[in-house]
Amino acid sequence: MxxxxxxxxxxxxxxxxxxxxxxxxxxxxxxxxxxxxxxxxxxxxxxxxxxxxxxxxxxxxxxxxxxxxxxxxxxxxxxxxxxxxxxxxxxxxxxxxxxxxxxxxxxxxxxxxxxxxxxxxxxxxxxxxxxxxxxxxxxxxxxxxxxxxxxxxxxxxxxxxxxxxxxxxxxxxxxxxxxxxxxxxxxxxxxxxxxGGTGPVEASVCSKVEPDVTLQMRSQKFQVTMEGRERANEEVEEEIWSWGAGTEGQLGTGKLEDDHLPPPLQTPPGESADMGKGKLWSVGSWEMVNSLQPQPVQFFQGLFVTHVSAGWNHSGFVTDTGCLFTCGDGSFGQLGHGDYESHSFPVLLPYFDSKPVEQVACGMRHSLVLLKGHSGDRIYGFGSGKRGQLGISREKIGSICLPQTTIGLEGVKIYSIHANGDHSAALSADGRLYTWGRGYTSRSDAYNPQHLGSSLSFVQAALGWNHALLLTGEGEVYMLGGKQHGTLGESHKMDLIKHFSENSEETVLGKIPGLNSIKVLRITAGAEHSALVTENGLVMTWGWGEHGQLGLGSTSNQTSPQVVKLGHKLHNTDSRTEVYCGSGFTLAVRTHHLPR
Missing domain, CATH: 1.50.10.20 (Glycosyltransferase)
Incomplete structure (x- = not known):
């Protein structure tokens, strides 16, 4: 210059x-x-x-x-x-x-x-x-x-x-x-x-004056609570696989290395397992230690956790009584406790003491909470709001540490909320998608929820850093945004559908190729990779593959869904397969209901 x-x-x-x-x-x-x-x-x-x-x-x-x-x-x-x-x-x-x-x-x-x-x-x-x-x-x-x-x-x-x-x-x-x-x-x-001095420093991480938890929880972790522990006259058997980025122990395999193929995990069925650096809690000790294998979160003994969400380095837990607990990095107010402190164990959010919480969604540095009640459904946001991801103001704001109501969704019955990166989204009960925060297909941010003007009706949504996946009731998968690492799929082979949001900006939805006549039941998105489960229980992945998070035995990117080999299902059993994406890793759970 x-x-x-x-x-x-x-x-x-x-x-x-x-x-x-x-x-x-x-x-x-x-x-x-x-x-x-x-x-x-x-x-x-x-x-x-x-x-x-x-x-x-x-x-x-x-x-x-x-x-x-x-x-x-x-x-x-x-x-x-x-x-x-x-x-x-x-x-x-x-x-x-x-x-x-x-x-x-x-x-x-x-x-x-x-x-x-x-x-x-x-x-x-x-x-x-x-x-x-x-x-x-x-x-x-x-x-x-x-x-x-x-x-x-x-x-x-x-x-x-x-x-x-x-x-x-x-x-x-x-x-x-x-x-x-x-x-x-x-x-x-x-x-x-x-x-800055000529000699080596003692610390190998930055010395910013923040609680240590901020620096020791850098990699994204994932919590999973198993449902349907037991049904009448049946026994439940579960298989868990994890693959992808594992250098922080987030795969739970006992190793500090990436896995390019899905090895099976061993974890007690029916428990909330927490894997990753600095994310293990045990009775009588709140010190942060590394966990290389899945460990039960002892803090929740006696409580029934119904919903969990993991952000970049903070987590949220909802119990069956509507209580919300958060923990992890709070330096942007994303824990919602009225300060910017970090916590290495779950802390009850007092703001919602008299308001039963239904769902929580954690993004990069922000959180969303869904409340349902007689007065209507409400979404609350807290944490970082610079890209509009909280939806609480019509102007640009910084960070807030107490929950505030997201505006623009009054009278809308909300089915689910979603957050990842600097994106936020909600699905209504009638299948409409609302998004706010960083834009997917334009350079502008949306400070309030914007309705995707589409004739399609959606039943599931999943957000990545640069893309969003949408699932229709017919089992078709669409993509919004996603031009990094092939996450959008092979665009020249996609059926592109143009829609207009409420702010009159053009939005392009692409139908994922390679899924003809395949009905999809579940979708999930990581940072820049995606996964789905088909009607036949197959797990398919595509997108960014640098850490082996696609589970295909290589680190190559994929522009269309590929089948992950998890082994054969047990014969004569009723099985259900779930898949979850972290930022650079993937977790699959297959539950078998065995006749007694």
Whole structure:
């Protein structure tokens, strides 16, 4: 920007907005935002932060919030990834590390472990550097590896400017004796490189002053409560499979690694099982420990849990008496307790003491609650609301920590509520879909529920980060949005149907291909992958497959539904199959009712 003179044409507010999972860049020629996905990417964040550094506008960034997101990119190996659930990659030793340096938060990561990760990626014979250990080397990753080591002040390397990506001894003055726009010194911003200290830090995660639970619950977990424990004259037998991202123990297999095929799990039938990092509760101890295998949530002994929901790092539980419990990260108010504290065990939400709760839905950093009563159905929202996902105001808001009523659904009988990422949705009893929050097919957000003007009637909905699945009563599956990793399916083979929402924006629904004459009973969506159960009990998956979450034995993406091999059903039994998606993993449950 500085070299080309573009920075002189950018006024206040045109630079970049970074924070709370979204990243925008304003083009000086177009004047419109360009959105890079549902959550920030490390490379895009670098572009934004670098642009602000060059234009002297870093004061516009919430550095603590951005620093927290960036430092969470460091994984156990010491390497950095570009966004949640991704593998570490040497290239982010530049994108993420330089961003941390520019906002003066580099001391929040373990620099020594990062340096070791980069060095482990070097081919000891050829000398080049690969994306991760034991992969093929290339010039691209060699450059970023060396640049990252330079930022870490590795001996024998020239210091590099984190904004300009040039050695700091390159003259960036304006030719008249003045300094570059960064304003820190005329040869770059070397001062930032060492400002965070030169030695390794003790903590391997960011040191933002938040309860530890915020940092120890980074990966999405999933809770499942089994229904129909026993029927008259029958015994119940259950099989559980999990596959996909497992490096935080979220698969419950006893291993800290991904699984590309569905191995069976062993868990006591009829209990609420909780798997993942920092999400195990036991009687008499509220300390957070890792759980590599399913464990019963002892907190709920004596209570009957009827509904559960897991967000990015918080959870909600509804009992048969209408009580709502929440736990996990509360730094955006998503627990609804009137503060921004985090809790490592379930805490009753007093706001709904006299209002029986029917359902809870947890998104990335927000929560929805459904109440049904004589005065009509109501939805409440709390937590992050910057994208309109709470539906409580007609204008943009920040975060709230107490439940407030979602407006615009007065008189609508609600069947179910849904949340994921920065999206919210509700299905009415007569099959109408309402959505609010981040838009699926446009760049605009909806601050209040918008009715999808469609002649179709839906019985189920499932939300991902970039897409929504919809199931009709006839067993047909439609997709809204979803252009990442093939989650929309093969669009050239889809029957596209255009509809108009209440704000007159065009919405395109696509019918999922490859399901001709197949009746679908259940649908579910992860971050960027999808799954369904057919009338015959088959589980099918498609979309993003990097962690093996499609259960097909590979990490390839799929643009149309593929059958997951779970083994044969027991003969002469009444079986029911369910499937659930986490952000990067999948869980399937098959319940057999055996004659006694």
């Amino acid at each position: 500085h070299v080309s003179g573009i920075d002189g044409h950018i006024g206040d507010g045109q630079g970049c907005t970074v924070g709370e999972g979204s990243c925008y860049i304003w083009s000086p020629t177009m004047g419109v935002p360009v959105e890079f996905g549902s959550v920030a990417r490390g490379g895009v964040v670098f572009c934004c932060v670098g642009a602000l550094a060059i234009t002297g506008s870093l004061h516009h960034i919430d550095k603590d919030l951005l620093g927290w997101w960036l430092c969470e990119r460091q994984v156990k190996s010491g390497g950095l990834n570009g966004r949640p659930e991704k593998l570490a990659d040497v290239c982010y030793s530049w994108w993420v590390l330089s961003s941390l340096i520019m906002i003066d938060r580099v001391h929040w990561i373990d620099k020594a472990k990062l340096a070791k990760f980069i060095l482990d990626c070097q081919d000891k014979e050829k000398g080049g550097i690969s994306d991760r250990p034991d992969d093929a080397v290339d010039v691209f990753h060699t450059y970023f590896g060396v640049a990252g080591l330079s930022l870490l002040e590795y001996p024998g390397l020239k210091a590099i400017d984190p904004a300009y990506a040039l050695p700091v001894d390159v003259d960036l003055s304006d030719g008249n004796g003045g300094c570059s726009p960064v304003g820190l010194n005329c040869t770059g911003i070397r001062g930032l490189v060492s400002k």
